[in-house]
Amino acid sequence: MEALVASAIGILTAVGIYLTLRLRTFPVILGLTFLSYAVNLFLFASGRLAVNSAPILGRSETYSDPLPQALVLTAIVISFGMTAVMMMMAIGGHLQAGHDRIDLDARDETAGRGEGPEAGA
């Protein structure tokens, strides 16, 4: 079981890193999602892998550590929310720029400056 979980985390991380390094925003978001899956599994495994043991005292012969489960729940909620925010901003950027390349070029560096609040949105 250890080998299975470890290789699953490894493959997810590898896929995540490969996609994160892509040029367009959609693969990058997918890559970050894969990375967060890998991290969640890893976090879950930090409480040791055990089968047939409830995270509650007295419900089974041995009990498993409940804390990583709580941590992983927090991490899932946060990464889900962050991915949603990034998705919205990627769509906004795509619609405004007309393309979804993730890098900023020299034109972007000076564009958008010089406008202030009174210039109007």
Added chain:
Amino acid sequence: MSHWIIAPIVLPALVAAIMVTAFRGQLAAQRLLSLAAILGLNGIAWALLAAATQGPEAYFLGDWPAPFGIVLVLDRLSALMVVLLAGLALPVVLYAIGSGWDAKGAHFHPLLQFLLMGIGGAFLTGDAFNLFVFFEVLLIASYGLMIHGGGGARTRAGVQYIAFNLIGSSLFLLALALIYAVTGTLNMADLAVKLPTLPEGDAALLRTAAVLLILVFAIKGALVPLQFWLPGTYANAPGVVAAMFAVMTKIGAYATLRAGTLIFPADLPATGPLLSTLLQPAALVTLALGAAGVLGARTLPRLVAFGAIASMGTAFLAISAFTPQATTAALYYILHSTLATALMFLVADLVTRRRAHAGLDAPAPVAGSGPLAALFLVGAVAMVGMPPLSGFLGKLLVLDALRGQAGLVWSVVLVSSFVMILGFSRAGSLVFWKGGPSPSPAPHEPLALAAAFALLAGLVGLTVFAGPVTDWLAATAETLYAPQGYIAANRLEGGA
């Protein structure tokens, strides 16, 4: 005093919630509430500072005993950072109101309050996982603030910023999982107690965790090679938001200092001097790269952003020595550089909004350039560390503390300061001397100018009261390297 410890987190959270529910769309009421809340935060922060001078104090959330529950710990360092945060928020909110930036999008003030809540929480928490949660709170608020006002380039810079920070969050979780796997705790004081007795077989895992954690803090602190997010983000964010972000890089410095003194001190057998070995070269390169960026920047906001990177290089250089004297210098330099960077971002915003085009490659007239030129000059003097302002004192303290490695460290600091002087002079003379008279009258923004002058007053205050301030900071640094008080305040139960 005990319940006041949570006030810097609860107050902005409540005010933000009230603003988005009861005062949605009512800008005048939001401005008033936001300003009142930040004034309140300032009062609380100074009261906490006075309390922290007596010794560390812990606040047990839900009255769960440590290490099982989450604790907030108020010590001199966290109180100092909260004071810095509150002190920066006041001019920032005044500038936002005075310049009209907050009217350009829907939720400026609630997002600002959530940002304050996240940063305050990150400074106060005594639990490593809770630190992660507060990082995420401040990040999500910063995403909203960064794209405040909209625009294609700003949104796309925001996407990069989020992607970078999501990777950082993943690394943070990996580090926390490793630490939990070898120690079974995430309370920082408990870690400080348990790590020295760690079995030797777990040392490699712990070293991996320490490096991952430092990587995360280096992303926050924009340390080379993890600084790539900063210039694009700060230069594309609204000027007032970039000024508030000046304190966000300091969170990386704070967290590194906390981790390096409490969790992974140099005498810990598993990690040893690992942190300073890694941090010092990175800090030197950061400083050099920031200075080069100042010289090469094509817009004023990018120039200031690279100045911010250089200042983080100096701060991390002092931190990486991990001695009380160097830490005193680092803390003084952090106070100074937060104010100076924020001031320069406000000046850059004032100038860019009154100038025909943004680039630094061709002259263009600046409307009402008189007070702006003065502010730019003084801000640049502070930022590059020339006398008579606090930047000079800060750099002097850093150089003095690193006397042992004078050859390399002094040359990098001094040469990069010189390069920055060149960069700022080039930009200043192009913007203010070659622009010629402006055809349009300057916009009347007394409150925005007052906010910039308030930051300047802060720098002057820091210079004038450098003696008492450094004395207080020296005592703070001493307590960091003798964390028994911090650990005792947690009243650890079980296991220990």
